[in-house]
Amino acid sequence: MTNEGDSWNYAASPPSNGNLPIGTKVWNTAVVAGGAPGWVRVSGAWKAMANVAA
Numbered sequence: 001m002t003n004e005g006d007s008w009n010y011a012a013s014p015p016s017n018g019n020l021p022i023g024t025k026v027w028n029t030a031v032v033a034g035g036a037p038g039w040v041r042v043s044g045a046w047k048a049m050a051n052v053a054a
Contacts, residue, residue, distance in 0.1 A: 012028070014046050014048070015046050025049075026046075037050075
């Protein structure tokens with residue numbers, strides 16, 4: 001995964017780096033129907049975005 005300020009971030013699995021700013025978004029490069037299109041950094045954790053319709 002990359003993070004350069006307001007750039008787009010991509011990864012095939014949820015990030016494990018807890019040092020990124022709250023509000024950082026990572027788009028899922030392996031998204032499938034019914035799966036999360038990405039993750040958002042919130043206080044203390046990464047949370048999946050709402051699932052893509054199956």
